[in-house]
Structures are given as C-alpha cells and as structure tokens.
Amino acid sequence: MANSNYDYSRIEKKWQKYWDEHQTFRAGTDYSKPKFYALVEFPYPSGQGLHIGHPRPYTAMDIVARKRRLEGYNVLFPMGWDAFGLPTENFAIKNKIHPAIVTENNVRRFKEQLKSLGLSFDWDREINTTDPDYFKWTQWIFIQLFKKGLAYKKEMAVNWCTSCKVVLANEEVVGGCCERCGGEVIRKVKSQWMLKITEYAQKLIDDLTEVDYLEKIKTTQINWIGRSEGAEVDFETTAGDTLTVYTTRPDTLFGATYMVIAPEHPMLKKWENLLTNPEEIRAYQELAARKSDFDRTEMNKDKTGVRLQGVSAINPVNGKEIPIFISDYVLMSYGTGAIMAVPAHDDRDWEFAKVFGIDMIEVVAGGNIEECAFTDCATGIMTNSGFLTGLSVEDAKIKIKDWLEETGKGHRKINYKLRDWVFSRQRYWGEPIPLVNCQKCGWVAIPEEELPLRLPEVESYMPTDNGESPLSTLESFINTTCPCCGGAAKRETDTMPQWAGSSWYFLRYCDPHNPEQLASKEALEYWMPVDWYNGGMEHTTLHLLYSRFWNKFLYDIGSVSCKEPYMRRTSHGMVLGEDGQKMSKSRGNVINPDDVVRQYGADTLRLYEMFIGDFEKTAPWSPSSIKGCKRFLDRVWALQDILTDGDVYRPELMSAFHKTIKKVTEDIEALKFNTAIAAMMALVNDIYATGSVTKAEYRTLLILLNPFAPHMTEELYEICNFGGVLNQQKWAVYEESLCVDQTVEIVVQVNGKLKTKLTIPVNAEKDVALAQALAEQKVQDAVAGKNFIKQIYVQNKLVNFVVK
RNA sequence: GCCGGUGUGUCGGAAUGGCAGACGAGACAGACUCAAAAUCUGUUGUCCGCAAGGGCGUGUGGGUUCAAGUCCCACCACCGGCACCA
Numbered sequence: 051m052a053n054s055n056y057d058y059s060r061i062e063k064k065w066q067k068y069w070d071e072h073q074t075f076r077a078g079t080d081y082s083k084p085k086f087y088a089l090v091e092f093p094y095p096s097g098q099g100l101h102i103g104h105p106r107p108y109t110a111m112d113i114v115a116r117k118r119r120l121e122g123y124n125v126l127f128p129m130g131w132d133a134f135g136l137p138t139e140n141f142a143i144k145n146k147i148h149p150a151i152v153t154e155n156n157v158r159r160f161k162e163q164l165k166s167l168g169l170s171f172d173w174d175r176e177i178n179t180t181d182p183d184y185f186k187w188t189q190w191i192f193i194q195l196f197k198k199g200l201a202y203k204k205e206m207a208v209n210w211c212t213s214c215k216v217v218l219a220n221e222e223v224v225g226g227c228c229e230r231c232g233g234e235v236i237r238k239v240k241s242q243w244m245l246k247i248t249e250y251a252q253k254l255i256d257d258l259t260e261v262d263y264l265e266k267i268k269t270t271q272i273n274w275i276g277r278s279e280g281a282e283v284d285f286e287t288t289a290g291d292t293l294t295v296y297t298t299r300p301d302t303l304f305g306a307t308y309m310v311i312a313p314e315h316p317m318l319k320k321w322e323n324l325l326t327n328p329e330e331i332r333a334y335q336e337l338a339a340r341k342s343d344f345d346r347t348e349m350n351k352d353k354t355g356v357r358l359q360g361v362s363a364i365n366p367v368n369g370k371e372i373p374i375f376i377s378d379y380v381l382m383s384y385g386t387g388a389i390m391a392v393p394a395h396d397d398r399d400w401e402f403a404k405v406f407g408i409d410m411i412e413v414v415a416g417g418n419i420e421e422c423a424f425t426d427c428a429t430g431i432m433t434n435s436g437f438l439t440g441l442s443v444e445d446a447k448i449k450i451k452d453w454l455e456e457t458g459k460g461h462r463k464i465n466y467k468l469r470d471w472v473f474s475r476q477r478y479w480g481e482p483i484p485l486v487n488c489q490k491c492g493w494v495a496i497p498e499e500e501l502p503l504r505l506p507e508v509e510s511y512m513p514t515d516n517g518e519s520p521l522s523t524l525e526s527f528i529n530t531t532c533p534c535c536g537g538a539a540k541r542e543t544d545t546m547p548q549w550a551g552s553s554w555y556f557l558r559y560c561d562p563h564n565p566e567q568l569a570s571k572e573a574l575e576y577w578m579p580v581d582w583y584n585g586g587m588e589h590t591t592l593h594l595l596y597s598r599f600w601n602k603f604l605y606d607i608g609s610v611s612c613k614e615p616y617m618r619r620t621s622h623g624m625v626l627g628e629d630g631q632k633m634s635k636s637r638g639n640v641i642n643p644d645d646v647v648r649q650y651g652a653d654t655l656r657l658y659e660m661f662i663g664d665f666e667k668t669a670p671w672s673p674s675s676i677k678g679c680k681r682f683l684d685r686v687w688a689l690q691d692i693l694t695d696g697d698v699y700r701p702e703l704m705s706a707f708h709k710t711i712k713k714v715t716e717d718i719e720a721l722k723f724n725t726a727i728a729a730m731m732a733l734v735n736d737i738y739a740t741g742s743v744t745k746a747e748y749r750t751l752l753i754l755l756n757p758f759a760p761h762m763t764e765e766l767y768e769i770c771n772f773g774g775v776l777n778q779q780k781w782a783v784y785e786e787s788l789c790v791d792q793t794v795e796i797v798v799q800v801n802g803k804l805k806t807k808l809t810i811p812v813n814a815e816k817d818v819a820l821a822q823a824l825a826e827q828k829v830q831d832a833v834a835g836k837n838f839i840k841q842i843y844v845q846n847k848l849v850n851f852v853v854k
Numbered sequence: 855g856c857c858g859g860u861g862u863g864u865c866g867g868a869a870u871g872g873c874a875g876a877c878g879a880g881a882c883a884g885a886c887u888c889a890a891a892a893u894c895u896g897u898u899g900u901c902c903g904c905a906a907g908g909g910c911g912u913g914u915g916g917g918u919u920c921a922a923g924u925c926c927c928a929c930c931a932c933c934g935g936c937a938c939c940a
Contacts, residue, residue: 265858266858266859266935270857270936273858273935274936276939278940297940299940377938378938381938381939381940383939384939385939390940391940392940396940397938398938398940399940465939465940587934587935588935590935591936661866661877661878662866662867663866663867667859669867674879674880675865675866675879676879677878678877679878681878681893684893724867724877724878725868727877728877731876795873796873797872799872799920801920801921802919803921807873842872844872850872850920850921852920
C-alpha cells in the first residue's frame with residue numbers, strides 16, 4: 051500500500067502556498083550570477099478566463115525556467131497583464147461597469163488560475179499596462195518618438211472597422227475584415243498619429259541575422275517588410291511637368307507603352323484644367339474610394355480604369371508619347387503611386403493592356419507574349435531595347451540604372467511594403483496620447499513631469515458615430531494650456547492602440563517599480579536581452595515587429611543597451627478541440643483548464659500539455675490521452691512503496707539513467723518536451739521491471755520530472771526525506787561514457803534485408819563483428835553459394851553483406 | 855498566384871541515411887473482485903501460413919545508395935500566412 055494517496059489537490063495547494071511564502075521564484079538581484087531571462091507573452095485578461103491554450107506555452111517556459119534555476123542560473127520569469135483594449139471596454143459599456151474595475155476582476159481571476167497551475171512566475175514583478183505607473187513610461191516613449199520626428203500626424207485613408215468604430219493598423223486587417231470582430235473594414239480619410247516604423251525597415255531586416263528565431267518567423271518578417279530594389283524613373287508629360295514612377299524592372303523601360311497612376315494621385319488635381327474627360331475621371335475616383343479593401347481584393351481579376359484625355363507622358367528612353375490611365379490596381383500607398391506599364395513583361399499590365407487594347411512591345415526575348423506576360427528574369431535576353439539589346443536582364447538592370455543616373459532621368463531606389471504604423475485609436479480604454487495642440491506652436495508634447503497623463507472619468511465610453519474618441523466630449527480634459535507658450539491649447543483625444551503597452555513590457559520587468567526611469571541602466575544591462583521568448587505565430591508581424599522597432603529606437607536614444615530585445619524566439623502550436631477544430635463556444639468543444647485541474651491536478655495538466663505532441667504544431671485535445679499522464683504520475687508516486695536503502699544507480703539501470711538525464715536535459719532546450727516525457731516514462735517502466743528503486747534513482751527521477759510536475763515531485767522529495775526542498779537542489783548530471791551499455795545489439799542484413807540480430811561488445815572491431823555475424827546459421831543460409839561483393843559494418847549499428 | 859508548413863498504425867505521435875511505429879491512448883485477452891472501477895500481465899501495422907517462416911508497408915511516381923520515412927527530381931492532398939506592393 052502507498053504511504054498515502056496521491057492527493058494532488060492538497061499537495062498542489064500546499065506547495066503553491068510554500069512557494070508564495072518563501073518567494074521561491076523571486077529573481078535575484080545578485081548581478082554577478084549568470085542570468086537567464088525567460089519570457090512568455092503576457093495575456094490579455096479577458097472575461098472568459100484562462101483558455102486551455104494558455105498553459106501550453108506557459109508550462110513550456112516554466113519548465114525551462116525551473117530547469118535553469120536548478121542549473122544555478124539567476125532566472126527572471128515574469129508575468130503581467132496586457133489589459134488595455136476593446137473587449138474590456140465593450141464589456142464595460144454593456145454592463146455599465148468602469149473598465150478599470152472590469153480589468154481588476156479579470157486580472158484577479160487570471161492570476162488565481164495561473165497560480166493554480168504552479169507556474170513559477172516572479173509575482174513581485176507583476177505589471178499591468180493600464181497602471182498609470184506603467185503607462186507613464188509608455189507615454190514617455192511616445193514623447194521621445196515624437197521629439198525625434200518618428201511620430202507624426204497625417205491625413206490619410208485608414209482602415210475603419212464599421213463595427214468597432216475604430217481605426218485599425220494594416221496588420222489588424224485580415225482579408226478585408228477586422229481581425230478582432232470580423233466586421234467590415236472600409237477606407238476612411240482621417241487625421242491619424244503615425245509611427246515611422248519604416249525608418250527602421252532595413253535594420254529590422256538586417257539585425258535578424260544576429261538573433262536565433264525560428265526560420266519561418268524570420269522569413270515572415272522579411273516578407274512582411276517586403277524590401278525591393280529598383281529605380282525611380284522620371285517621365286516628362288505633355289503638361290510640362292514630371293511624373294515619377296517606381297519600378298523593379300527598369301530594364302524593360304523600352305517596353306513601357308502606357309502609364310498608370312492611382313485614382314488618388316495628386317497630379318490629377320494639378321492637371322485638372324488640361325483634362326478633357328473630368329467627369330469620367332471623377333466617377334472612377336469615387337467608385338474606387340467607396341470600395342473597401344475587401345472589394346478591391348475580390349475584384350482583382352477584372353482590370354478597370356480610365357484613360358486621361360489631354361495629358362500624356364514621354365518615355366525617356368525613346369521619346370515616344372504614351373497614354374496615362376488611372377486604375378485602382380495601382381496603390382497610392384506604395385512607391386510613388388504611379389507606374390510605367392510594360393504589358394509584355396508584367397502580368398497585371400498584360401491583363402490591363404488586353405482589356406484596353408494597348409500595344410505590347412517585347413523587350414525580353416524567350417517567352418510568348420501573345421499568351422501571357424514573360425516575367426522570367428533569369429533566362430531572358432534583352433531585345434528591341436536600343437543600347438540594352440543583347441544583354442541579360444541582370445546586366446540590363448545595372449546598365450539602365452547607370453544610364454538613368456548619368457542622364458538625371460532617374461535613380462536607384464529601394465522600397466518596402468512595410469507602411470508606417472497607424473497609432474491612433476478613437477476609444478476610451480487606452481493610453482492617452484500626451485500631446486496638446488496649440489494654435490501658435492502646433493503639436494507640443496506635455497512636460498515629462500506631468501506624466502502619467504491619466505484617463506479622465508467620463509460618463510460614457512461609447513465610441514462616437516462621427517469617429518471621434520469618447521474623450522473628445524470632455525471639455526475639462528480637452529482644454530489646457532500650451533506647455534510652450536502658455537496660451538490656450540487642446541489635448542489630443544485619441545488613445546494609443548493595444549500594441550503600445552506590449553511594445554516595451556519586457557524592459558519594465560527588469561526593474562518594474564522604478565519611478566525615475568522605465569528601468570535602471572544596471573537592471574537593463576544585466577537582464578537584457580531576453581534569452582528566450584516564446585509566443586504565438588500570429589504576433590510575428592504585429593507585436594514581435596512593433597516591439598523590435600521600439601527597442602531599436604530606445605537603443606538609438608541610449609535608453610537600452612541592446613539592439614535586439616530577444617535572443618531566441620520560438621512558437622507553440624495551438625491546442626484544438628477534441629474534434630480537431632479550433633476551440634470555440636459555438637462548436638461546443640471548449641475545455642476549461644479549471645475543470646482539468648480539478649479532475650486530474652495541475653501536474654497532470656502540465657504534463658499532458660507537453661506530451662500532447664510536437665510543441666510547435668497544433669494538437670487536438672484528447673480526454674482519454676490525458677489519463678495516461680495521470681497514470682504515469684500515479685506510477686511515479688507509487689515508487690515510494692518499493693524504495694530501498696541503496697543509494698547508487700544499480701548496474702542494470704546505470705546506462706538507462708545516464709541516457710535519460712542526457713535526453714531530458716537536451717530535449718527541454720530543443721523544445722522536445724514530448725520525447726523528454728516519453729523517456730522518463732520508459733525509465734519508470736524499466737525501474738518497475740526490476741521490482742525496486744534505490745534512493746539515488748528515485749531522487750534523480752524526481753529532479754528530472756520536477757520542472758514538469760513540480761508539486762508532486764516536491765512532495766515526494768519531502769516524504770522520502772531526501773534532505774531540503776527539491777527546488778534548492780542541483781539539476782541531474784550525466785556522463786557520456788556511462789550512456790552506453792557494455793554490449794549492443796546490432797542488426798545483421800544480407801543485401802539490406804534483416805536476417806538476424808546479434809549481441810556483441812560495444813565498439814567491436816569490424817572483423818570481429820563480421821566473423822560473428824557470418825557464423826549465424828541464418829546468414830549462412832542466405833549467402834550460401836553466392837559471392838561477396840561488399841561487407842559493411844557500422845559500429846554499434848549493423849552488419850550488411852552484399853552478395854550476388 | 856506567391857511564401858511557409860505537413861502527409862507514418864484505429865488515434866496523438868517517435869525515429870544523427872542503418873531494426874519503421876519509441877512513449878502514450880484505444881482495442882482485445884487474462885489476473886484480482888460477488889461485481890464494476892482502479893490496478894497488474896500479455897497481445898495489438900498488414901497479408902499468406904497450423905507453425906517455422908515469408909511477402910508488403912511511412913501521400914503518388916521516379917532517382918541516388920550496400921541501405922531511404924529521412925537525400926534529389928516531378929507530382930498530389932491538406933493546413934497556415936500574404937495577396938494588384940509595380
């Protein structure tokens with residue numbers, strides 16, 4: 051009989067209390083110790099409470115953090131709340147509760163749930179983005195950006211969610227719909243605060259070489275930033291001015307038979323009096339403006355447009371006059387908002403030219419332009435191209451760029467798809483933008499002593515239908531004096547987007563209570579960069595990019611000491627419902643972590659979330675599979691009944707132990723938690739096969755398992771009187787030389803087919819192994835009467851006789 | 855269309871070019887039990903065979919190799935992301 055039942059509920063509460071009281075996981079301030087900074091994305095404390103997907107990445111990093119502590123590192127593993135945002139505000143509106151109260155309640159619930167999972171966060175460093183002591187520094191950073199000219203206000207077409215009544219960043223629009231609510235997104239011209247992330251585009255690409263991110267994260271970011279090399283080319287027009295285009299294919303300049311400008315292009319205004327078909331143009335402009343992004347993508351098959359009558363352009367290489375069109379396939383937001391169209395060598399231009407019956411000139415030989423545009427840069431040879439004829443495309447690109455620069459008709463240019471970050475939101479529950487507008491001085495930052503600029507109390511948080519912030523109705527908030535001239539001024543009423551607070555939170559964790567600075571220099575120099583940051587793939591082009599940008603800016607102004615905030619970035623797969631579908635209320639496949647903790651205990655839940663499959667891939671929840679993890683813990687618990695006095699690894703388990711230590715040690719670092727657990731399960735099976743366990747064996751097993759199942763292993767460690775508490779012990783060590791057995795089983799093949807297996811001494815010499823293999827009857831039968839072609843021996847693996 | 859990723863038993867999934875299916879689940883059989891649950895033991899890719907044994911098996915088709923789930927080429931299916939970016 052077991053000394054006691056595995057009463058997980060009692061044990062887990064006991065140890066959670068113990069860790070709390072002893073501040074076991076408090077990050078030390080001894081800066082002479084080696085540090086390890088493990089980070090998980092802090093949650094948005096929603097009203098639904100913790101989702102079953104949360105524990106997966108949290109447990110993973112908890113395992114790493116716990117292991118590193120046992121290895122002697124000073125570990126920082128913090129947690130906080132990304133609490134500004136729309137759902138809280140919407141809930142507040144609906145239920146007439148202040149969003150701050152809603153946030154407080156949600157945070158309390160989340161914290162309880164996280165604690166019930168035994169996650170080893172340093173709760174002394176808990177932060178909350180809605181805390182004025184925190185967002186004081188979010189506002190401070192904004193002011194620095196403003197002072198350096200990286201925050202600017204611009205009248206522009208923005209993405210407007212008709213349902214949330216709020217502006218969205220480009221990154222927040224998914225397939226023409228609002229990322230959050232799925233509502234229709236339309237384009238609306240508004241004056242918005244923008245952050246010049248584009249200024250950092252090149253650095254954001256280049257510095258990826260210095261960090262260890264999953265390759266797909268790097269490529270996604272690189273593709274999102276979308277660097278392209280080309281040239282800007284100036285086309286003179288019959289209006290006597292110049293129309294500049296951007297192209298990546300200046301080599302095809304001789305093939306440019308028309309031009310297209312975006313419907314919003316400013317030149318149209320300039321040419322107003324010269325254009326003879328203004329109605330037609332205006333009608334098209336209105337049509338294009340009404341189209342949402344969604345419509346634009348939907349309609350991308352049929353090219354539409356209007357030819358400008360009265361103005362045309364001159365091709366600078368051959369002086370030919372070519373027509374200019376407006377069409378919504380050219381975007382004002384990229385390049386110069388104007389293109390030279392080369393229908394023979396660009397798919398979109400080809401389609402457009404077919405619709406409008408425009409000439410094509412083949413300038414790169416090798417395709418059939420009657421059928422489709424020939425866009426291959428690698429094999430084509432220039433033709434019909436004057437001084438470029440006969441060159442390869444690559445050589446032609448260089449030559450034409452040189453020519454453009456020599457003649458002053460253009461120049462080399464690099465463009466990025468990345469656009470500046472729309473940073474204003476017309477909602478209540480966000481950081482107020484700390485600027486005032488003065489008639490005389492324009493936009494002025496409020497003095498830093500006045501930070502934090504708190505949110506005023508308002509009657510209603512309702513977003514207004516005219517698209518202004520709820521703060522805009524509050525005279526007492528708006529009216530203020532100009533810090534510059536002392537005259538009357540008005541405060542900015544927009545707030546910051548939810549991404550603001552999370553763009554620098556990893557810095558605040560280093561020194562979370564500092565009232566003087568966002569964090570002290572010493573703390574930042576010691577803890578930064580984050581050694582390992584795990585989070586969702588969905589943040590690759592949002593939070594991950596934004597926070598790299600902010601960190602780089604803070605680095606440039608001397609506030610932080612490293613160029614890149616995160617040394618290593620990994621990503622976890624989602625936990626799906628039992629049916630393999632994404633968990634959702636409507637599907638009825640939602641699993642609540644509280645229920646699982648109640649039914650099986652936190653240790654089982656932790657173990658299962660790690661065992662469920664490859665950490666980086668999605669995995670369906672399986673109610674029966676989790677029982678296997680509980681069963682395993684029960685078996686570990688019951689080992690205490692067969693504990694002997696012996697205090698060494700027994701010879702028959704010697705290599706099994708060393709191998710398992712090695713496997714678990716390495717697998718944790720490689721995110722292969724599932725195979726680490728499998729190895730421990732196999733070890734326990736091996737132990738049971740011997741009928742008993744020694745103290746040394748049990749102790750090692752408990753240490754290996756501790757990061758995964760911290761409560762139970764602490765309890766067993768105490769029950770068995772192994773001395774002290776487990777979390778103060780040292781991680782298990784292995785010796786390479788003891789990971790191998792004295793003998794190995796090798797495979798004997800004839801012509802690659804398995805014939806028999808053979809047990810021979812480890813590292814046996816070739817002739818010894820071959821001789822022994824050849825002595826086997828089955829081998830004899832298989833090779834009888836045949837000639838040996840080859841005899842292959844792979845040490846400790848196999849013997850293969852190739853015969854004919 | 856472009857960029858990623860993934861295809862292995864009934865299921866989740868293991869396999870530095872070297873015994874495919876570790877570990878777990880499920881199923882089946884047995885032990886314990888009045889009985890059930892729990893637990894323990896065994897079997898469990900598939901086909902032929904009473905057996906010994908043998909054939910076939912990692913999405914499809916080729917190739918490299920003594921040896922391919924793994925490397926190369928072509929293709930198919932599914933998942934995710936981006937999408938008129940000149």
